[in-house]
Every structure is written in structure tokens, then in C-alpha cells.
Amino acid sequence: MVMSIARRAMLSLAFALLSPFAHAGSDEDPSTEALWQQYLRPQAQWPALPKEAQPLAPLPDPHPLRAALDDPLVELGEKLFHDKRLSQTAEVSCASCHLASHAFADPRARSLGVRDQEGRRNAPALLNTHLWDHFFWDGRASSLETQAVMPVEDPLEMAHSPKAIVEWVRKAEDYRPLLQGLNTSLSDLDWSLLAKALAEFQRSLMDDPKEQVLDRFLLAVAAEDWSTARQSLSDEQLLGLHLFRTKAGCVKCHNGPLLSDQRFHNMGLHYLGRKFEDLGRYEVTGLNKDMGAFRTPSLRHLVLTKPWMHNGLFTQLEGIVRMYEHGGARPRRPKNLPPEAYYPKTTELLVAFELSDQERQALLSFLKTL
Template structure:
């Protein structure tokens, strides 16, 4: 998060909770190093790896690749399969949520920058200082989605239904404040987000699919 490794190790060593957790691996707080923290983080991240044979979407895709249509049919329910179709087509989720991690690893402005308001977060702009990066955030992975609540970069969303509704309207599109000086740049929502309409049944199907990720 833009810190240097020495600072991170020093900050972790300041907290008794972390020192207690790391005590079996260290003799003194001074032994808490970035190398130890990196190994600990890697060990934790290994627990997040899915077995493709048990993860619904991966099981479905592997079965399709193998031409095992019965196994593919059993991997996803009919409702989840409809949700996958909507994910790829009408809802357009796949424009950004694609690839093995269901993320294009690019930065986009979804309109949730709260410019000039409470919760303001200008995203990548805070690092680059470039106007075009104002309000842009990296597309998050949808893997383990139900274990990462609350959602969005600021954690302000607790209901997936609300997120889908927002995207049905083409994402958040805040208006430029009338009091903002003309020379002041104002971030605009990406044109990748376009409005779409789902029936109640389609909305539930899309939810069923993304909850299985």
C-alpha cells in the first residue's frame, strides 16, 4: 500500500496482537522482518486456492473443455447457468470481470469517488496525480466473493442486490457540482458501463451465479 518494507515490519512489531501471533516464529520483536511477514502472507494466501474440481465455475469450464457435457450440466444449476449467460451478455459484467481471477486488472472509474463529499476517495489519482486516473480503481477479483463482504473499494455496500441495481443504471454517475470552478477537472464514469434491464427472475439468476464464485 505504497509503504516500504522496513516501515511495514516496524509497524507490525508495535502491536501486541501481532507480536503474540508471531511469537512462535520469533525470539524478540526485533526478529519481525519483512521476509517473515511476506512468508506469512504467502502461507495465508495459499489457503485461498480453490480445488478446480469442487469450485462450480471451474468444474463447469473444465468439463466443457473435456467435452464432458453431463459433468458440465451437473456443475451449475439451471439458474446459475442462466446467470452465467447474463454475466457474459446482457449485464456485461465480463467486460471487466474476466480471466482466471475474474478481473481485467485494469483501473476504471465506476463513479464511486464521492468527489468533494464525505467518503471522497480519488483512487489511482492519489498515486499518479493524473486527471484521467481520478476516481479510478483496479477491477476487483470476484473469486471468494461471498467471503469479502462488504464490497467495493470503500466497503460501503453490504447487499449484492444494490450493486446489481447500480450497474443496471449504468453505474454511479454523480453530477458535477455547480460551484466547482470551470478549470477544475471532474472525474467521469467509464463508458464501459451502460444501462441494462433485468427481469426479477434474471436478477435472481445473476445473483445465484455470482454467489457461487
């Protein structure tokens, strides 16, 4: 009997040492180790996702994508992006509202255009734009080329005209070398070329997944490199990832390589009938179902892109988590709204959940790695 017990103990120890889930140290919390065992395996075998959710995915390798870009166009687009002459008063450029130090977003709630006019919405980040299907919070542009003209013509932003911009670019000595590199004559220069250049520069703004915490973990899991995967996240961050995918339900909308489903949802932040009213996607489609709906933002570089939401009114990440713990914003129908008038409802994807203080901090710790 003694020999049998000893033999079983030795076999158990040998299995533990050979297992990809093995980890040095004997003083770990067993529940933490159990959680690691659930995630140090192919993603298809991870704890089940909510039925509405898609899996997480790493960003694509940027090197072949960058190699496919038109370098002369990228160079021209970069100069245009930083040129304040794109605005009527030469006060603001694209870079004025999309700061490289903030993942090409704006740390102000709402950006300032010509004559210090405040825009309506928070400027979104421009990293990894090559993966987006729609642009702007309301998705009114289907391509970066289409998007380029909209801030130019917006009276609150640049208040300029494409035709006028083409004329001064033709005359500007500092643009001559760039245009020569494109083998384009001045007479052939038009807005479509400048818009394409701006778009191509923005497409060049890609993250390298090897430099992103979550992507390193996902790539290591895909390669079954369990040691690297284990080193990519702390125990607390792993718990946060688990909550993100399960109890908190963040993954319902924040999934795929952008950590966005690229869909439009009503999060209850339309402020209909109040200050800050913004009906979002409805202004594009005119459909009641789109009233108050906005494109799911990417969570990439979340800390750098503060403040958050389409209106930039949210500055406390823990406050946002607590709002979602309560099932999101649930505004009441204004009493003065006619009974026949449509009133938007918060998406049913938002369901209340309960986090302990430890779980909330773990979720925040994971979010801050994105």
C-alpha cells in the same frame, strides 16, 4: 411416405440421444435447452463476448504451487499474521481485519485499527493473492512483500515500526523454534525476512478449483465432460452465467481466474466534494485519468466478502445489479467546483442494460455461486 417420415423421426431421436447436448426429461423449456446447447461446447464456441472482455478461466491447480512454497517461512508468516504484537498497542493483527471465515476479508465496512480508529477502505479478501499483480484498492504495492509494511506503519491500522517489530521478535521465546527452522541467526533477522514470511503465508491461501462451482463447470467444459458440466450448474445459474457474459457485460471487468481484469476503473463512486470522498488510484499516480479509479475486485467468494466496494457502503447485491442496469453511478459535477478543476467521468465500459425480473434473479443466483 409413412416409412420415410418414421425413418427420419428415428434418426432424429438417435442423434439426440448420442449428442453431448442430450438431457433426460421431455418437459424442459425449449429455450433453456437451447441455452445449454450453446454452452455445452468448447468455450471458444460460446456466445460472443463484448469486444472489451477476456474469457473466464478456472483457478490453477494449487497443489504444485503449494509444494513450491517455503514451508518454514509459511509457518513463521502464519504466526506473524495472527500476532497482535505487530500493532503498537498489541490490539490488532492482520487476522483482525482479514477473517478466515470471510475469505480473509472483513465483514465490517471499514476495519478498526489501534485505539479503535476506523480505516478509510474496506479490507479486501486475501485468497488467491499469488495471482494479483498489484495490491490494495489503489494498487500502491506491486508485491506482497512490499505490501506487508504498509498496514504496519499506517497510523490508523497498526501504527508500529518494522524496526521495533524485529527487536521484539528477536527477544520472543515463542518465535525461537520458528527462526531455528529457517537456519537464521537472531543477529541476521531483519524486516525483509518477516515481510517475506508474511507474503509466503498469504500465497499459501489458495482456492482449489475442484471445490468451486464455476471452476468445476469450466474444467468439465475444457475436458469435454458434458455430463459433469451439465450437473455443475442449475438452469437458472446457467442463464445467470450467460447474462454475466453478454447482456449485463459483467465479464468486461470480471474475467480470468480471479474474475478481475486487475485494471483500475472509475465506477463513479469517488464522492468527490462530498462525504466519503476517495480519489483512489489518483493518490498513487497523481494523474487525472486515475481520479476515482479503483482496482477491479475479485468476485471470488462474493457472498462471504460482503460488504462491497472500496468503501464497504454497499450491502445489497440486488441493489448493485440495479445500479449497473442503469449504467452505474453517474455523479454530477459539484456546482462549487472551479470550472478549471478536473472532474472524473464514469468509465465508458458501464453501459445501461435491461433485465427482466427472471433474468435479474438468474444473474444473482449465478453471482452467489462464485
